[in-house]
Amino acid sequence: MNDIDDLTSLAARIAAADVSPADVMDTLLENIAALDADVLAYECINPHARADAQRCAEEIARGESRGPLHGVPIAVKDNYLTADMPTTAGSRAPGYTFAREDSAAVARLRAAGAVLIGKTRTHEFAWGTETPPTRNPWDLSRIPGGSSGGSGAALAAGFAYGALGSDTGGSIRIPASLCGVVGLKPTFGRVSRTGIVPHSWSLDHAGPLALSVRDAALLLNVLAGFDPHDPGSADLPVPDFTAQLNAGVAGLRIGVCRNHFFGANEVDVEARVEQAIADLAALGAQIVDFDVPNLQYGLGAIYAIELASSSAYHDRGLQQQATAAMNDDVRTLVEIGRMVTAADYLKAEQLRTLLIEDFDAVFERVDAIVTPASPVTAWRRGQKSVVTGGVEESPLAASWRLTYPFNLTGLPALSVPCGFDAAELPIGLQIVGKPFDEATVLRVAQAYENVHRWHAVRSPIARSVIR
Numbered sequence: 001m002n003d004i005d006d007l008t009s010l011a012a013r014i015a016a017a018d019v020s021p022a023d024v025m026d027t028l029l030e031n032i033a034a035l036d037a038d039v040l041a042y043e044c045i046n047p048h049a050r051a052d053a054q055r056c057a058e059e060i061a062r063g064e065s066r067g068p069l070h071g072v073p074i075a076v077k078d079n080y081l082t083a084d085m086p087t088t089a090g091s092r093a094p095g096y097t098f099a100r101e102d103s104a105a106v107a108r109l110r111a112a113g114a115v116l117i118g119k120t121r122t123h124e125f126a127w128g129t130e131t132p133p134t135r136n137p138w139d140l141s142r143i144p145g146g147s148s149g150g151s152g153a154a155l156a157a158g159f160a161y162g163a164l165g166s167d168t169g170g171s172i173r174i175p176a177s178l179c180g181v182v183g184l185k186p187t188f189g190r191v192s193r194t195g196i197v198p199h200s201w202s203l204d205h206a207g208p209l210a211l212s213v214r215d216a217a218l219l220l221n222v223l224a225g226f227d228p229h230d231p232g233s234a235d236l237p238v239p240d241f242t243a244q245l246n247a248g249v250a251g252l253r254i255g256v257c258r259n260h261f262f263g264a265n266e267v268d269v270e271a272r273v274e275q276a277i278a279d280l281a282a283l284g285a286q287i288v289d290f291d292v293p294n295l296q297y298g299l300g301a302i303y304a305i306e307l308a309s310s311s312a313y314h315d316r317g318l319q320q321q322a323t324a325a326m327n328d329d330v331r332t333l334v335e336i337g338r339m340v341t342a343a344d345y346l347k348a349e350q351l352r353t354l355l356i357e358d359f360d361a362v363f364e365r366v367d368a369i370v371t372p373a374s375p376v377t378a379w380r381r382g383q384k385s386v387v388t389g390g391v392e393e394s395p396l397a398a399s400w401r402l403t404y405p406f407n408l409t410g411l412p413a414l415s416v417p418c419g420f421d422a423a424e425l426p427i428g429l430q431i432v433g434k435p436f437d438e439a440t441v442l443r444v445a446q447a448y449e450n451v452h453r454w455h456a457v458r459s460p461i462a463r464s465v466i467r
Contacts, residue, residue: 005056005074005211005212005456006161006162006211006212006214007069007162007210007211007212007215007218007219008057008078008196008212008214008218009216010024010072010161010213011068011069011071011072011218011401012071013313014056014060014070014071014072015060015065017060017061017100018036019114020057021047021053021054021056021060021070021071021072021073021135022050022053022054022056022057023437023465024053024071024073025049025050025053025073025115025117026050026053027466028073028117028159028160029045029049029050029117030116030152030331030466031158031159031465031466032045032081032118032159032248033231034340034351035157035159035461035465036159036395036466037171037238037462038124038135038140038461039134039135039137039153039154039159039461040121040123040133040134040135040149040150040153041075041120041121041134041142041144041151041153041154041157042075042117042118042119042120042150042154042159043078043088043090043118043119043120043121043150044078044085044086044118044119045117045118045191045234046084046085046116046117046118046119047084047085048084048220049073049115049117049118052115052116053071053073053115054159055115055138056070056071056115061101062243065113066111066112066113067112067113067219067222068112068113068222069109069110069112069113069222070112070114071113071115072113072114072115072161072162073114073115073116073117073160073161074109074114074115074116074117074160074161074162074163074164074351075116075117075119075120075150075151075154075155075159075162075163075164075340076106076109076116076118076119076120076164076436076437077087077118077119077120077148077150077159077163077164077165077166077201078090078119078121078122078150078280079122079124079126079166079196079199080103080105080119080164080166080195080196080206081098081099081100081101081102081103081106081195081197082100082101082102082103082106082108082116082119082276083100083102084100084116085116085118085119086098086100086267086403087099087119087120087197088119089122089124089125089197090121090122090124090126090131090147090338091124091125091326091330091407092324092325093140093317093323093326094325094327094348095200095316095317095320095322096107097261097318098197099195099227101195102195102396103192103194103195103196104192104193104194104195104227104437105164105191105192105195105196105206105223108196108222108223108225109164109416109461110221114162115161116220117154117160118157119150119232120150120151120153120154120160120163120242121133121134121147121153122146122147122149122150122166123147123149123171123330124150124156124173124326124327124330125197125199125310125314125326125330125334126166126168126197126199127147127199127310127330127333127334128142128147128329128330128394128396129145129146129147129170129174129395129396129399129400129443130141130143130144130145130146130149130173130348130381131143131144131145131146131147131149131150131153131175132327132381133147134149134372135153135154135381136153136178136179136378136425137153137156137157137459137460137461137462138156138180138378138424138425138426138459138460139176139177139378139425140181141305141381142178142187142378142379142380142381142425143378143379143395144156144178144179144378145174145175145176145177145179145378145380145399146174146175147168147171147175148163148165148166148167148171148172148175148183148209149175149179151163151164151165151175151209151308151364152175152176152178152183152209153180153306155209155210155211156179156180156181156457156459156461156462157180157459157462157465158461158465159458161211161217162208162209162210162211162214162215162401163208163209163210164206164207164208164209165183165200165206165207165208166193166196166204166205166206166207167183167185167204167205167206167207167406168199168200168203168204168205168306168407169203169302169306169403169404170374170400170402170403170407172185172205172207172208172209172415173373173374173403173413173414173415173428173430174373174399174400174403174415175209176209176373176375176376176415176428177373177374177415177417177427177428177430178374178378178425178426178428179426179428179459180415180417180420180426180428180454180457180459181209181210181380181417181455182209182210182211182212182213182216182414182415182417182445182455183207183208183209183210183212183213183216183414183415184207184208184209184216184219184220184413184438184441184442185205185207185250185407185411185412185414186205186206186220186223186391186412186438187225187234187404187410187411187435187436187437187438188202188204188205188206188232188234188410189204189232189233189234189236190220190224190234190409190412190436190450191207191223191224191225192206192225192226192227192230192233192243193205193206193230193232193233194227194230196228196311197310198430199306199309199310199313200305200306200309200310201232202206202232202305202309203302203305203306203309203407203408204408204444205407206223206322207220207223207410208223211455212447212449212455212456213245213414213442213445213446213455214245214418214446216241216302216414216442216445217241217245217442217446218241219241219373220241220438221238221240221241224238224241225238226435229262231389233347234436236326236436239439241438241439241442243439243445244439244440244442244448245443246446246450247443247444248284248443248447249280249283249284249285249444249447250281250283250284250285251284251285251298251366252284252286252288252367252440252443252444253285253286253288253365253367253368254277254281254286254288254367254368254369254370254444255288255289255290255362255365255366255368255369255370256277256287256288256289256290256369256370256371257290257291257292257295257362257369257371258289258290258291258294259291259292259293259295259296260295260298260401260402260405260448261370261371261372261402262355262371262389263387264375264389265372265375265376265388265401266375266376266377266387266388266421268377268420268421268422268427269372269374269375269376269421269427270365270372272418272419272420272421272427273370273371273372273418273427273429274431275417275418275419276370276419276429276448277319277370279448279451279452280370280444280447281330283451284446285311285444288365288366289363290362290366292355292358292359292362292434294351294354294355294358294453295355295405296403297357298349298351298405298408299401300348300351300406301347301348301349301351301352301355301408302348302404302407302408303348304340304344304345304347304348305348305349305352305408306403307333307336307337307340308337308344308345309337310313310333310334310337310339311334311335311336311338311340312336314334314337317334318334318335318338323335327392331377340348343386350374350422351408352409354408355405355408355431356408356409356410359366359387359409359411363434363438366434367434367440368431368432368440368441369431369432369433370429370431370432370444371402371430371432371467372402372426372427372428372429372430373403373415373427373429373430374398374402374403374415374427375388375389375398375399375401375402376388376395376398376399377398377423377425377426377427378396378426379445380381383395386398387401401466402430403430406432410435411432411433411434411435412432412434412436412437412438413430413431413432413441414430414431414432414438414441414442414445415428415429415431416428416429416432416445416448416449416454416455417429417449417454417455417456417457418448418452419454420454420457421454423431426454429445429448431444435457450460
């Protein structure tokens with residue numbers, strides 16, 4: 001992508017008139033046309049992308065500025081409504097239609113001057129962790145993660161400077177980890193979900209995927225804010241998330257949960273994350289080990305809540321048998337949701353409350369928590385199982401085991417690249433913070449990123465794009 005490292009650098013150069021948004025968009029569109037047939041990151045390209053970029057160039061030439069993203073190309077997951085592109089939520093099932101209007105997050109991007117490149121692929125109705133048919137730019141025989149796999153792949157391939165994703169059990173952080181980019185799930189209520197196709201009302205989060213930590217902070221500055229149209233939106237002040245990025249971690253208490261998050265990961269994943277913990281300690285952080293025994297019951301709780309919520313949304317489709325046209329994995333999950341009883345749901349919500357209380361107590365002792373973002377690196381397309389800690393399990397169960405606790409609790413969580421496995425596939429470090437303390441999460445991530453700069457290592461596809 002030219003010689004520009006990330007969104008923040010591009011935004012500065014566009015604002016200084018060193019580079020034209022139209023030229024940047026032309027290069028991106030040329031690369032997408034030449035290479036996305038292999039990656040399949042995009043569901044559709046915005047037919048107005050070139051004209052919108054040219055208009056930004058003309059505005060900047062006149063000395064006008066629409067905001068911090070003026071002229072910057074951004075991709076949008078295909079479960080966000082957009083006025084100028086159709087929304088499919090990754091599905092061809094009949095009977096589902098979505099309004100041609102901007103979601104709240106897309107409206108905020110446009111107001112800040114961003115140019116939408118196109119809609120990225122999502123696992124159908126944001127359910128799974130693979131995002132077929134999208135391929136991982138690090139190895140085209142492997143999956144990019146999901147359900148925001150198109151956004152992760154677009155960034156890793158060099159087809160975008162930033163992207164929107166959604167996260168119900170890990171769907172921003174998993175593809176970020178597997179594609180070697182940064183993915184931020186803000187606190188529940190920080191970013192509006194108005195105009196996003198629902199999956200699970202109390203678990204859904206909206207947030208950015210980015211090429212660097214500072215990009216994620218800049219995007220969150222644009223996306224965060226109260227929205228009265230989202231009943232889960234929090235009416236709280238929004239700080240400048242870039243302000244404390246370089247404050248370092250000296251004196252911070254970094255928590256490491258030794259049950260649930262460790263001991264059942266691929267060997268290279270565990271080794272890289274342990275090294276990252278040592279790196280943070282070397283930077284002056286105090287490492288605090290702890291356990292949360294109730295996490296052993298968490299998987300059943302999130303399954304009950306997510307399955308029931310999804311089936312409720314798809315109730316009409318179930319009645320009209322439209323779900324028969326869904327992909328097998330998604331149809332099965334939607335139909336199983338009808339078997340969740342009221343008692344099951346109530347017990348799941350009670351367990352959620354216990355976990356929130358558990359982590360509230362932990363955060364009286366620590367400032368942030370670090371874990372692996374995924375216990376595995378990207379698995380092969382069509383692969384039916386993975387082995388973690390010597391145990392064979394489904395890729396779905398394995399890949400979201402370390403992320404879903406922070407959807408249940410609503411805590412802010414970010415994945416930042418922390419190295420590669422023996423097959424040269426990316427590994428992610430997950431950083432978790434107190435409610436609405438994304439600033440500390442980003443601060444810890446930036447301190448780590450400053451040491452290793454794994455995020456600057458580009459995939460084989462990205463290295464082949466026109467510059």
